[in-house]
Amino acid sequence: MTVYPLFIPTGLIIAVDGPAASGKTTVGLRFAKLIRAICLDTGIMYRAVALAALNSKIDPLDEPAVVEVAERINIQVKPASVKDGRSYDVLIDGADVTWEIRSDGVNRSVSEVSVYKGVRRAMTLRQQDIARAGNIVMLGRDIGTVVLPDADLKFYLNASAEVRAQRRYEEEKKRGVILDLSEVIASIKHRDVLDSSRKHAPLKPAEDAITINTDTLSIEQVVDRMIVEVNTVLRKHSFTCD
Numbered sequence: 296m297t298v299y300p301l302f303i304p305t306g307l308i309i310a311v312d313g314p315a316a317s318g319k320t321t322v323g324l325r326f327a328k329l330i331r332a333i334c335l336d337t338g339i340m341y342r343a344v345a346l347a348a349l350n351s352k353i354d355p356l357d358e359p360a361v362v363e364v365a366e367r368i369n370i371q372v373k374p375a376s377v378k379d380g381r382s383y384d385v386l387i388d389g390a391d392v393t394w395e396i397r398s399d400g401v402n403r404s405v406s407e408v409s410v411y412k413g414v415r416r417a418m419t420l421r422q423q424d425i426a427r428a429g430n431i432v433m434l435g436r437d438i439g440t441v442v443l444p445d446a447d448l449k450f451y452l453n454a455s456a457e458v459r460a461q462r463r464y465e466e467e468k469k470r471g472v473i474l475d476l477s478e479v480i481a482s483i484k485h486r487d488v489l490d491s492s493r494k495h496a497p498l499k500p501a502e503d504a505i506t507i508n509t510d511t512l513s514i515e516q517v518v519d520r521m522i523v524e525v526n527t528v529l530r531k532h533s534f535t536c537d
């Protein structure tokens with residue numbers, strides 16, 4: 296069953312947070328398309344910082360150098376120009392890095408560079424700027440808590456590390472990359488710990504977030520649930536003509 300939005304919203308700002316591989320990207324893209332909103336996956340931005348630092352031979356532990364990279368680089372997300380399974384193109388300073396930002400090296404260092412206050416400040420300002428026009432679904436770890444605390448609707452998607460790892464494994468398999476499942480579980484758990492325990496903007500549900508455990512839910516079921524919540528918000532804000 297597909298639940299359709301009551302009408303096309305204008306200006307809604309929606310935060311979707313959750314741990315690694317909780318399905319935010321797949322769900323978020325479909326959901327945003329249905330409500331005709333822009334979808335911004337902020338993980339791309341942190342991945343871009345990690346990749347740009349690696350490519351410049353900067354040690355992820357060198358905070359001032361990483362912050363300088365975060366403040367300097369130009370990150371663009373554009374409609375997919377190649378049919379190779381990508382949902383969009385990601386460019387750093389004009390160069391296509393769509394798949395490079397998903398590399399093992401980036402997976403290993405992204406949560407390390409994401410702890411830096413200066414990196415977070417640089418990314419948060421850009422994200423708030425993009426959200427200003429409204430009509431956006433923003434995906435991340437700290438969107439409901441820090442980036443867009445006044446969002447109209449906040450979701451927190453969760454699932455067990457095992458289920459998330461299995462999904463990541465299947466995703467990569469579709470691209471012809473066979474991973475070691477136990478390594479994927481370990482890497483996801485490691486990122487969970489780093490993301491939830493950091494001092495600045497840790498991963499956690501906002502107090503007013505709607506948590507959806509996606510362990511046993513399909514993508515469609517999660518999207519349906521989110522649309523039901525959007526409709527509730529829209530009903531509250533709609534005019535009555537009596």
Ligand code: CDP
Binds near residue numbers: 316405407437486490
């Ligand atoms: O796709 P996946 O769930 O593996 O991760 P992602 O959303 O691409 O994010 C990669 C990493 O960026 C996370 O593990 C966080 O360390 C960091 N990140 C963050 O700190 N804040 C955000 N708003 C988004 C991502």
